Amino acid sequence: MSYLFPTYSRWDVSIVEGDGARVKDASGKSYLDFISGIAVTNLGHRHENVKRALENQLDKVWHVSNLFQNDLQEEAAKLLCDNSCADAVFFCNSGAEANEAAIKLARKHTNKEKIITFKQSFHGRTFATMAATGQEKVREGYGTMLPSFDYYEYNDTESMRKLDDHSVAAIMLEVVQGEGGVRPADPEFLKEAEKACKRVGALLIIDEVQTGIGRTGYFFAHQKESIQPDIITAAKGLGSGFPVGAMLGKKELASSFGPGSHGTTFGGSMLAMAAVKATIETVLENEFLEQVVEKGSYLMNILEKELQSSNKVEGIRGKGLMIGIECREPVGSMITALREAGILVLPAGERVIRLLPPLTVSKEEIEEAAEGLKQVLNSAEVSV
The missing domain is CATH 3.40.640.10 (Type I PLP-dependent aspartate aminotransferase-like (Major domain))
Incomplete structure (x- = not known):
């Protein structure tokens, strides 16, 4: 049993270590963190x-x-x-x-x-x-x-x-x-x-x-x-x-x-x-915010390109490094599949996958996340 009030539907994952845009759970599995503590660790873990x-x-x-x-x-x-x-x-x-x-x-x-x-x-x-x-x-x-x-x-x-x-x-x-x-x-x-x-x-x-x-x-x-x-x-x-x-x-x-x-x-x-x-x-360091704009555009462009063929996706929207992928069906199973693939994302309502990577995320990490999203969202036909 837990001694905590059940106010959260917790995933069966215990994060024990973090560095930059990556975290590791108690079993040693590594994840790319595109949640950032729900837009909290904007500078990545342990800046x-x-x-x-x-x-x-x-x-x-x-x-x-x-x-x-x-x-x-x-x-x-x-x-x-x-x-x-x-x-x-x-x-x-x-x-x-x-x-x-x-x-x-x-x-x-x-x-x-x-x-x-x-x-x-x-x-x-x-x-x-x-x-x-x-x-x-x-x-x-x-x-x-x-x-x-x-x-x-x-x-x-x-x-x-x-x-x-x-x-x-x-x-x-x-x-x-x-x-x-x-x-x-x-x-x-x-x-x-x-x-x-x-x-x-x-x-x-x-x-x-x-x-x-x-x-x-x-x-x-x-x-x-x-x-x-x-x-x-x-x-x-x-x-x-x-x-x-x-x-x-x-x-x-x-x-x-x-x-x-x-x-x-x-x-x-x-x-x-x-x-x-x-x-x-x-x-406020020189060019930091400009780089956030650039990385946000880079992520948006990759997602639009890689997910355009997915009939699970209704649309993609957001600003900077705050992006939502609206889907045609509930996203719970997709978020689970992404987590199993080592990519952490969260919902924003029933049908939106929310991406909140650290502002310090690299382009290589953006590409890795986009590839994972592509694999999951293109993996099966949507049932409507």
């Missing part, structure tokens, strides 16, 4: 820069609480603000916590309650972020949700253009819906959402938990479209596997999050900040 920063901090101090000044927090926050439109940062421990903070801040600052999110979105599993998530399956069984969330159709530009509800506190969206099927936002939809917020006196919250810190080839995914959110949330790739989240916001919001308004025991710890600083500095 030397992050490892060195953590080892250095381990020899100093681990935790002192947020009652004290914290220069590492200030340095990490400055890096985030210097590379975004934000002016202030709140550090926490996860993406759900970052989104929880964003929801609290939006309601407190605007003195309004209604928040618009989108169908098939995913923002977390706390009560507020579960209510914000536009997927009924996430909310089932928990009774009355926190009010007041309205779920609009994603990429419905016209609904944003027509929005004239001044009771809205915020519009909250993902630039690419990750759990919702790797669905990128249309640029015009994003721009109209920004305009709608200004028109009705609402805040624009961009959830960059999965898309941020270089995943799409930009430091934050929304920067490609030149929109200016009021609040940005980040986590996953922010700490290279070390638990950390962050809510970034404009300076005019700071007065609504004064002493006692929000807090965390572990958020912004010395160890987390060491990992964040090293991660961000690595992502």
Whole structure:
């Protein structure tokens, strides 16, 4: 028996070692990791820069609480603000916590309650972020949700253009819906959402938990479209596997999050900040993000070429190194077959295979993964 709550449908694989884009299980079998801890180990496993920063901090101090000044927090926050439109940062421990903070801040600052999110979105599993998530399956069984969330159709530009509800506190969206099927936002939809917020006196919250810190080839995914959110949330790739989240916001919001308004025991710890600083500095190194764009295009092109003959594949979409392969049937058996072939991928809904390789992945590793996908997806005719 297990002494754990059965909250996860776990694979019968125990990973014991990782290096770069490869991991090894307890039996010694090696895998090419195109999950990256669900877009967490963006620099690959055990990146030397992050490892060195953590080892250095381990020899100093681990935790002192947020009652004290914290220069590492200030340095990490400055890096985030210097590379975004934000002016202030709140550090926490996860993406759900970052989104929880964003929801609290939006309601407190605007003195309004209604928040618009989108169908098939995913923002977390706390009560507020579960209510914000536009997927009924996430909310089932928990009774009355926190009010007041309205779920609009994603990429419905016209609904944003027509929005004239001044009771809205915020519009909250993902630039690419990750759990919702790797669905990128249309640029015009994003721009109209920004305009709608200004028109009705609402805040624009961009959830960059999965898309941020270089995943799409930009430091934050929304920067490609030149929109200016009021609040940005980040986590996953922010700490290279070390638990950390962050809510970034404009300076005019700071007065609504004064002493006692929000807090965390572990958020912004010395160890987390060491990992964040090293991660961000690595992502910002010369040509790093340009290489992510290049590798993302390379992977997309290979997949389109190799899978065009597969009648299992409906389409391929994504941004940077966040790619979804939509299939005409459930993908569970395909993911199992890929794992048995030594390639780790994950689903995004019932019919989408999601690829999230480390941003440091090599072209040779991309080719290896593409060959494995080709073998599995071309192995049998789809039954429809």
